[in-house]
Amino acid sequence: MKTGARTLIEALQREGVDTIFGYPGGAVLPIYDELYDSSIRHILVRHEQAAAHAADGYARASGRVGVCLATSGPGACNLVTGIATAYMDSIPVVALTGQVPTGLLGNDAFQESDITGITMPVTKHNYLVKSADDLDRMVQEAFYIARTGRPGPVLLDLPKDVTTSMVKSAKPASGTVSLRGYQPTYEGHVRQIDKALALIAGAERPLIYAGGGVVLSGASAELLLFAETAAIPVTTTLMGLGAVPGDHPLSLGMLGMHGTQSANYAVTECDLLIAVGARFDDRVTGKIETFAPNAGVIHIDIDPAEIGKNKTVDVPIVGDVKAVLQALISRMQKHGNTAAWMNRINAWKAQCPPGYRDDDHLRPQYVVRELSDILKGEAVVVSEVGQNQMWTALHYCFKKPRTWITSGGLGTMGYGFPAAIGAHYARPDLPVVDVAGDGSIQMNIQELGTVAHYKIPVKIVILNNMYLGMVRQWQELFYDRRYSYTELPPVDFVRIANAYGVDGLMVDEKADVREALETALATDGPFVLDFRVEREENVYPMVPAGAAINEMIGVRQK
Amino acid sequence: MKPHTLSVLVENRAGVLSRVAGMFSRRGFNIESLAVGTCEEPDMSRITIVVNGNDSVVEQVMKQTNKLIDVIKVSDLTERESVERELALIKVAAEPGTSRAEILQIADIFRAQVVDVGAKTLVLQVAGDTDKIDALEKLLRQYGIKELVRTGKIAILRGSKTVTSSK
Ligand SMILES: Cc1ncc(C[n+]2csc(CCOP(=O)(O)OP(=O)(O)O)c2C)c(N)n1
Numbered sequence: 001m002k003t004g005a006r007t008l009i010e011a012l013q014r015e016g017v018d019t020i021f022g023y024p025g026g027a028v029l030p031i032y033d034e035l036y037d038s039s040i041r042h043i044l045v046r047h048e049q050a051a052a053h054a055a056d057g058y059a060r061a062s063g064r065v066g067v068c069l070a071t072s073g074p075g076a077c078n079l080v081t082g083i084a085t086a087y088m089d090s091i092p093v094v095a096l097t098g099q100v101p102t103g104l105l106g107n108d109a110f111q112e113s114d115i116t117g118i119t120m121p122v123t124k125h126n127y128l129v130k131s132a133d134d135l136d137r138m139v140q141e142a143f144y145i146a147r148t149g150r151p152g153p154v155l156l157d158l159p160k161d162v163t164t165s166m167v168k169s170a171k172p173a174s175g176t177v178s179l180r181g182y183q184p185t186y187e188g189h190v191r192q193i194d195k196a197l198a199l200i201a202g203a204e205r206p207l208i209y210a211g212g213g214v215v216l217s218g219a220s221a222e223l224l225l226f227a228e229t230a231a232i233p234v235t236t237t238l239m240g241l242g243a244v245p246g247d248h249p250l251s252l253g254m255l256g257m258h259g260t261q262s263a264n265y266a267v268t269e270c271d272l273l274i275a276v277g278a279r280f281d282d283r284v285t286g287k288i289e290t291f292a293p294n295a296g297v298i299h300i301d302i303d304p305a306e307i308g309k310n311k312t313v314d315v316p317i318v319g320d321v322k323a324v325l326q327a328l329i330s331r332m333q334k335h336g337n338t339a340a341w342m343n344r345i346n347a348w349k350a351q352c353p354p355g356y357r358d359d360d361h362l363r364p365q366y367v368v369r370e371l372s373d374i375l376k377g378e379a380v381v382v383s384e385v386g387q388n389q390m391w392t393a394l395h396y397c398f399k400k401p402r403t404w405i406t407s408g409g410l411g412t413m414g415y416g417f418p419a420a421i422g423a424h425y426a427r428p429d430l431p432v433v434d435v436a437g438d439g440s441i442q443m444n445i446q447e448l449g450t451v452a453h454y455k456i457p458v459k460i461v462i463l464n465n466m467y468l469g470m471v472r473q474w475q476e477l478f479y480d481r482r483y484s485y486t487e488l489p490p491v492d493f494v495r496i497a498n499a500y501g502v503d504g505l506m507v508d509e510k511a512d513v514r515e516a517l518e519t520a521l522a523t524d525g526p527f528v529l530d531f532r533v534e535r536e537e538n539v540y541p542m543v544p545a546g547a548a549i550n551e552m553i554g555v556r557q558k
Numbered sequence: 559m560k561p562h563t564l565s566v567l568v569e570n571r572a573g574v575l576s577r578v579a580g581m582f583s584r585r586g587f588n589i590e591s592l593a594v595g596t597c598e599e600p601d602m603s604r605i606t607i608v609v610n611g612n613d614s615v616v617e618q619v620m621k622q623t624n625k626l627i628d629v630i631k632v633s634d635l636t637e638r639e640s641v642e643r644e645l646a647l648i649k650v651a652a653e654p655g656t657s658r659a660e661i662l663q664i665a666d667i668f669r670a671q672v673v674d675v676g677a678k679t680l681v682l683q684v685a686g687d688t689d690k691i692d693a694l695e696k697l698l699r700q701y702g703i704k705e706l707v708r709t710g711k712i713a714i715l716r717g718s719k720t721v722t723s724s725k
Contacts (some may be wrong), residue, residue, distance in 0.1 A: 116573065120573075308617065
């Protein structure tokens, strides 16, 4: 006989959990008591939102399921933004929440909130565990659902009497989960694969459009082999960066609203678009009617609901991206000849790479480029949201999957710093850098307490423009420069860091950028760099909302 | 745009209806009618949902419904040979005298049953497809409908085909 809490911890260990990000409270006291002498490491964050983001960052960097834990009511509610962030990017996270005892459910008891109801729209699935006897099975199902098929967050709500009561049935978990309502398709249909190959063989200007699904599926090697075998150039979404090396001859970089010119021109001119683990998001397509207007479309995705959702598809292939790419490679007979198309693409790449004004001002793009030059892809780079995110996407050269972590679907400011904490525990062998804006970093700046506490060597690179920069950019371009509530007064981030016991450096000269970055990276613990960058720098190229993606502003002439 | 009748087999668990209904409202799918009840399997329930939309909307509805972990199977019965039924209880004003006799006659034609007789009212129970119930309602309106309760539509395939768990 053992308690529900003990059962929970053992079930987590069976799932291979080594780290939990959490914050205690009354309803989770029994769980914390078990954690006290457990082999599972618990990282005490300073706000539950950070626990959810850290679990998410851990999952993205490692490919394993991230776990966070919060108490009932306010604790659980504080997780919601983090859970929604993970949901939008299909990240496997298991969120554990305390709950009032079952006898009080529905009574507006102290610190009660209907967290399964609240998170229903932002979880892949959730459970209210009503009996300790169900706990073991439900934990196993939660992890299974989170990591299989199209991954996503799963929440387990644990009433206090469930974690304190004794488990009666000692029936051990079977080890395999079978859910009659959940059976993802992994293998692509052979007939569809052959149809796709026929289209590929007939295409003159094919283009691969690769999304986060490639990273989630662990299919980078397959994608590269497929692209090389068929000689097809690749553009990636924000979530897909790193799926192919950014400096590979076939890589066009990111497409979409802040995509590269070559990628957006290629989409517009291609005659065959092969979407791989991508979902035709509006930030990618711009005006959907003019997205890849002359192209046949092959769409490979594990989620059948994504196929045909936004764009009509000629050859749908439902399956795991990795398995489908393997099948495509093994069944491919004719190798494409795309030399003429590649010449055209290479001309665009040469004439209009993502650029910026490289003068003697301290410009944010320069900071990112120096960072890229120093790290050479051998790091995990996380971003916040806004201009900092887009500059990192455009100017940092990602070479491997799972080395780029950003909130794409939800665009959550405050995501980066806690996600970087999670990434460190997933990849302690790599430097972890959070590229931030001065707005975003202040959304979870309390996590300086966490990194100081555990000496987590996350480096924060603040591109400090004293604006909510991305919003200001839109106001400049589309609202007649009326900077309504987007200016932020200067903050002395170094002093804030120091107050937490974290080292920091303020830099306002271009000449000092490199040395500052090197100093931060050479420091053992956490480090805050406050770069006072050119304040009204914009992210270009840019596709205005509602325009076709080849109608970019701020571009170089081809 | 036309109504589609979907038969949805789900786990018989707390919260399933709210998962399905919540997903519909979140994604902007309009539920015209909804009926839920137990079915031949004790641990499953069957939901019949009528949605309005063009083919691609209905395809999305079905795919998104199917994605819910507690949903076992979704079938569109619209283009298939099926029997569809709704049930209505209609409380109609019926003073003793000529109108009462007329109402009873109408009930007879529609094969509606009188399930309650009051001093000033009759309650009719009628089962049938949507059109039949609409027609009866329209006819009874002249006498004064005091209250009307309609179930959502339920539907079943004709012949030996079934909507059962094989997902
Ligand atoms: C939680 C949250 N609130 C608001 C927004 C809207 N938003 C998008 S970008 C942005 C500005 C970000 O400013 P900052 O972090 O300073 O970065 P910059 O754009 O200057 O690099 C805002 C407010 C958001 N994405 N997330």
